[in-house]
Amino acid sequence: MSQEFQLHLTIKVKQNYSTMNFDVHKLQETLCSLMCAEVKIRPKNGTLLSIETPFYFADGDSYQIYIKEMPGGIIRLTDMGHTMMHLSYGNDTDKFREGTRGKILDQIKAETNIDEDNGEFFIETPVENLGSNIFRLGQALTKVNDLTFLNRARAxxxxxxxxxxxxxxxxxxxxxxxxxxxxxxxxxxxxxxxxxxxxxxxxxxxxxxxxxxxxxxxxxxxxxxxxxxxxxxxxxxxxxxxxxxxxxxxxxxxxxxxxxxxxxxxxxxxxxxxxxxxxx
Missing domain, CATH: 3.40.1350 (Trna Endonuclease; Chain: A, domain 1)
Incomplete structure (x- = not known):
């Protein structure tokens, strides 16, 4: 894999978009350029690539998302357990698996179709779906992070x-x-x-x-x-x-x-x- 890659984004529009005043192709080029500037891949070590994304925790630390090559040409997008570790500094993360919080966590995993293994959140994806799944994992991690709000503004x-x-x-x-x-x-x-x-x-x-x-x-x-x-x-x-x-x-x-x-x-x-x- 190259050290950096560009995410390709396709905008689907209705066939009669010609009635619009926008230059759709120009918009697509601009959006692709902006998104590619926000998401980049860099080497982490011999087995991992680190993905820079525009996702951040409330304290300003960025989400940690990595690419790990799996057998059969499958890519694993993973946070390597970093999200739960980061949240554990100010929260009892064991409570995230109990009662109302536990039900919400299960719902998050089901809705975003992500997997978890001992605190590691991940998605396994073919290369062609890499872009959309990066954002899907980011969305899931954001929802997991939102569980902390139940500590202060409790349901x-x-x-x-x-x-x-x-x-x-x-x-x-x-x-x-x-x-x-x-x-x-x-x-x-x-x-x-x-x-x-x-x-x-x-x-x-x-x-x-x-x-x-x-x-x-x-x-x-x-x-x-x-x-x-x-x-x-x-x-x-x-x-x-x-x-x-x-x-x-x-x-x-x-x-x-x-x-x-x-x-x-x-x-x-x-x-x-x-x-x-x-x-x-």
Missing amino acids: ESTFYEDLQEQLYKIVDLDKVKKDYFFEDMENAKDYPIDYRIEGKYAPLFVFGIPNKDKARLTTIILERLLRAKADFDSLLIFSDLGAMPKQDLARLSNAGGEMIASLDAETDFSRKLLRKINPN
Whole structure:
């Protein structure tokens, strides 16, 4: 293979494109020139060629994509495991294979038709499909990279998974009642409590709050508990407290107890939880 090659791009247009004012052939030449300037191949070592692409991680590092020659004239486009390694610096990539994230990762691989082997993402392709598959692999790696956004801007289902995981790291499973109902309250099943834990002085009710709707529901539940003269303490854990509307937060503050601004505040979560629960 040559050290550099040009990707050939074909633009398909309708047969009646002559009615357009554009010079289609000129556009094709210009686009090919631009794309070829963005994608180049350079020797990496005796067995690999490195592909320069316009794909970058959020921190400015470029995607690592390589060509590896396989038997039978097949080319393997591979990231050599670099994407997962890069993401592991700021994320627990084991979580990418669990729960909601795991389902999304499987969906990404199915939609883009890429394979994975122990963290290495790759596509095997004949030479004539090399250009389109470079961009297909780049698209797949971008979607994998987007899984990191679930750590900060969590989808609701992922937030609850993460909350439960952190809770069970601190409190034994047998001491936690999930989806608890305070039976002494009228229509108790309409007002579920995420978790009940035996507290030092009163039962501790833990609420996860991923969005404003859950903030409003939690306010209603707390007010109902207070009206029923329930003896309890509460801990409110937000996905992102700063994103809550001020009015909703004010109403919730009046009814509720201590708050945790986000699941990323793990030390704060552990400290406030341990201060309230029964250690025995």
